[in-house]
Amino acid sequence: MDAHVLPIQLESNWFFIEARHVREVLGAEPWLPIPRARAELPGVVVWRGRAVPLVDLARLLGVAKGAAQSRPRTLIVRHERGVAALPIDAAREVRRIPGEALKPVQGGLVPYGTRELDEQGEILTLIDLEALLSDLDRASGANGDAG
């Protein structure tokens, strides 16, 4: 089955996330740090009248060089337990990738990577955002809505 994915850039790396999660791509959003927060959940932003956790996706994927707050775009995503804001460096238009072009990841070097596309030698990994955000929720001790 074809996959509809949003290419996103973190540092010099490009990843895919499933387009069904994406609600909005915003510019750099003002955010407030949370005392004693996990480094992966450093703060909170406001989106459409609700407080939404800021998730440092680059740190979770092991590619962070700069701080989350310095990234010029903010991706608003919905998952099973709520909404999250992900600082990113850039995003491109949603793409439809034929299912057979996405291969199982080799070596598991990217956390939460499920499949990958070899695009003329450049490997783009599809991230399982649902699993990533659910794990983060559990690790943060939350029992209810994550956002």
Added chain:
Amino acid sequence: MPAERMLQFVVVGAAPAAVAIPAAAVSNVLAERDFTGTALDLRELGTQRADAGGHVLLVRGAGAPIALRVRGELDLLSARETEVLPLPPSLGHAAWMSHLIAPRGIPLVLVLDLARLDESHTLGCPWESHSVEPET
């Protein structure tokens, strides 16, 4: 159309480290030097300035009054009810904060989770209780 309800908060410190406490729960504000007793030490919140002034806020919920030792300037803040947003548990739980005050959608200050402090009688909370003696 009925006027939107306004909520009042006592704010300790300055953004982005400031913390707010519902003003209705604050029964008294004392200079640190005028207080004798045991207080929960919240001085890590509010400001990073070690030389900032200290106060003890006496707050009351459903249970016994709690004394909160804080550091930093005190201010009063009014916010529309719709500007006081509940924090998702993934953020609020570890920080012991319940809400975010966000005037015009800009995140400004977090609100201390007084209900949780009250329910637990501070059990498991990240701040320790210390006795505070008046200056002589």
